[in-house]
Amino acid sequence: MAIIEAPLEREIEVTRETGGMLRRKDVLDLQWMERDEIETVLRNTASFKEILARPIKKVPTLRGKSVVTLFYESSTRTRTSFELAGKMMSADVVNISAASSSVAKGESLKDTALTLEAMGMDLIVIRHPTSGAPDYVAQTVRIPVINAGDGMHEHPTQGLLDLYTLRETKGRIEGLKVLIVGDLTHSRVARSNVWGLLKMGAEVRLCGPRTLVPLGIDSLGVRVYEDLDEAMQGVDVVNVLRIQLERQEKGLFPTLREYSERWGVSARRLQRAAPGVTVMHPGPMNRGVEISPEVADAGYSVITAQVTNGVAVRMALLYLLLGGQGGSI
Amino acid sequence: MPVTEAAAVLVMTEDDIRRALTRVAHEIVERNRGAEDVVLVGIQRKGVPLAQRLQALIRKIEGVEVPVGSLDITLYRDDVMSRRGEVRSTQVPVDVTGHIVVLVDEVFFTGRTIRAALDAVTDLGRPAAVQLGVLVDRGHRELPIRPDYVGKNLPTSRREHVDVRLRELDGEDAVYIDKPE
Numbered sequence: 001m002a003i004i005e006a007p008l009e010r011e012i013e014v015t016r017e018t019g020g021m022l023r024r025k026d027v028l029d030l031q032w033m034e035r036d037e038i039e040t041v042l043r044n045t046a047s048f049k050e051i052l053a054r055p056i057k058k059v060p061t062l063r064g065k066s067v068v069t070l071f072y073e074s075s076t077r078t079r080t081s082f083e084l085a086g087k088m089m090s091a092d093v094v095n096i097s098a099a100s101s102s103v104a105k106g107e108s109l110k111d112t113a114l115t116l117e118a119m120g121m122d123l124i125v126i127r128h129p130t131s132g133a134p135d136y137v138a139q140t141v142r143i144p145v146i147n148a149g150d151g152m153h154e155h156p157t158q159g160l161l162d163l164y165t166l167r168e169t170k171g172r173i174e175g176l177k178v179l180i181v182g183d184l185t186h187s188r189v190a191r192s193n194v195w196g197l198l199k200m201g202a203e204v205r206l207c208g209p210r211t212l213v214p215l216g217i218d219s220l221g222v223r224v225y226e227d228l229d230e231a232m233q234g235v236d237v238v239n240v241l242r243i244q245l246e247r248q249e250k251g252l253f254p255t256l257r258e259y260s261e262r263w264g265v266s267a268r269r270l271q272r273a274a275p276g277v278t279v280m281h282p283g284p285m286n287r288g289v290e291i292s293p294e295v296a297d298a299g300y301s302v303i304t305a306q307v308t309n310g311v312a313v314r315m316a317l318l319y320l321l322l323g324g325q326g327g328s329i
Numbered sequence: 330m331p332v333t334e335a336a337a338v339l340v341m342t343e344d345d346i347r348r349a350l351t352r353v354a355h356e357i358v359e360r361n362r363g364a365e366d367v368v369l370v371g372i373q374r375k376g377v378p379l380a381q382r383l384q385a386l387i388r389k390i391e392g393v394e395v396p397v398g399s400l401d402i403t404l405y406r407d408d409v410m411s412r413r414g415e416v417r418s419t420q421v422p423v424d425v426t427g428h429i430v431v432l433v434d435e436v437f438f439t440g441r442t443i444r445a446a447l448d449a450v451t452d453l454g455r456p457a458a459v460q461l462g463v464l465v466d467r468g469h470r471e472l473p474i475r476p477d478y479v480g481k482n483l484p485t486s487r488r489e490h491v492d493v494r495l496r497e498l499d500g501e502d503a504v505y506i507d508k509p510e
Contacts, residue, residue: 021415040415047401047416056452061404089404319416323409 022320026138026145029154030195038163038199044316045164045309051088052312062091065322068116069125069148072098072133077283077307078148078157082125085314091322094121109133110140117141123322126150144321152186158282159192161313163200165306166237169278174201177274179231181263182241182290183212183252189282190241194222207231208241208263211252228263232272239280240265243290256289266292278302337492341481341504346464349480350379353462354386356478361429364393366457368428372446373401373417375435378497379464383433396423400432405445419449426454435493437463437479440472447474465504467491 022037030038051059067086069079079095086093098104103112109128116124123144126134131151138145149155167173178197184190184206194217197204204222206213218224225231232238243259253259270277279291279301287293295301341349358364364387371380377399384397398421403414432446443461450459462478467485483506485491490507494500 044416047418050419054453059404059452060448061409316416319404 027156028135028147030156030159030192035199041160041316042164045312048315049312057088060090062089065091065122067091067123068094068121070096072128081310082314085311113137113140149188153188154192155188156192158189159196161310162193163196165302165309169302176202177235178202178237179205179235180239181207183243184208185212185214187241205231209253235273237278240291260289265295267294336508337505340506343502346502353478354383358391364391364395366429368396369431370398370400372434376433378495380433400449402445402449405448424454425456427457429458430456431460433462435464436491437466437476440470440474443474444472
């Protein structure tokens, strides 16, 4: 099993000066995103969040631009979040899911991407079960590509919205002790969070069944625990990962009940954390498995705030990737 | 400091700016028969400190605390796709519906910024009226929009640059015209 599936470092296309914008055409991962670019996204997100609170949630910025969401895996929240973000900025949003498209007729990813570009799409949002697929698409087309989750690689927009939510809740990221609990091997959310948190100066702890923790992950500069109580000691934030129920069928953990008892986050377990602990979850939740219903609904859980911030982060990314391009057309 | 290659001419001093703003504050109060319904909204960035100064001046004149907000118009510009820039905060502390919104900016030039600002304000609500106050009106309108309150009319050529410097952001109060060589 690959420890970290990362695309090879390639030349990052310098499309524009820094000037408060991103220095890249695409957002594919947080591993290769610089700290100042992450800062830029987080700063812009705050401004876009204000739009979400208005009575009229629409600005004309991306009028005449088309955004396509190309999803080869099912998703409700991420796809809806991108769609809303595009619509609130007046872009035209087209949604394609693999099951109902010519993908089902056997069209290759390359041809699908080139077709969308030829139709005049201005940006592709892609989710794919294969790690690295968005990277491949990004090299195939000239328009910007956003990775909405690829295989076991990364989910950078989730990583960014988690960073934003942390900063909003805690006032800072630097120096925070953040624990990520659950299926670390298969989780792209965990990978994006680890990269992002380390870049922003947080202390990262990981905890999960030994069968679901990649070997050698501690070489990234994180601490790995098997015992949740030990891992929980004094942490400021607990990010609970979704446990995919089919993993149990593959024998990676014995039963859901055992998982819940050893690695489920409950109010009792949280007593070991620092006072004022914050609980996050990328959704969708399995209440009673990785997170107890009591914790999910508690005041210290920011799970719905994460969803709201997700829309704002995606608005900021659409603005940063599509803004400032028209001059060259 | 002003661009080194260009010849910079000082056109307003700190005292000039203070006197002009004081007059504008009086005009706002006079035109609106008080300041009860007024909301001052500064356009990012230099309109924001100017709106705050007008608030302080109106407090002195009328003893009324007028709400102050900030407006970022980046997302509403007709050239948003060819410019780049960070989106700054839009914060208007009251519902603008039914209020008299006085937009505040440092320089009035083509009117395109104000066109965008009108769209932005409309998205926040339905004001009873929208008025415009600027420190400098330099001419060259391209749209049927003109300011209601002007600190100083300053005839310029299109090639010149008007540089408004404010204590809060630049460490000094002054207005220069930079003439290209």
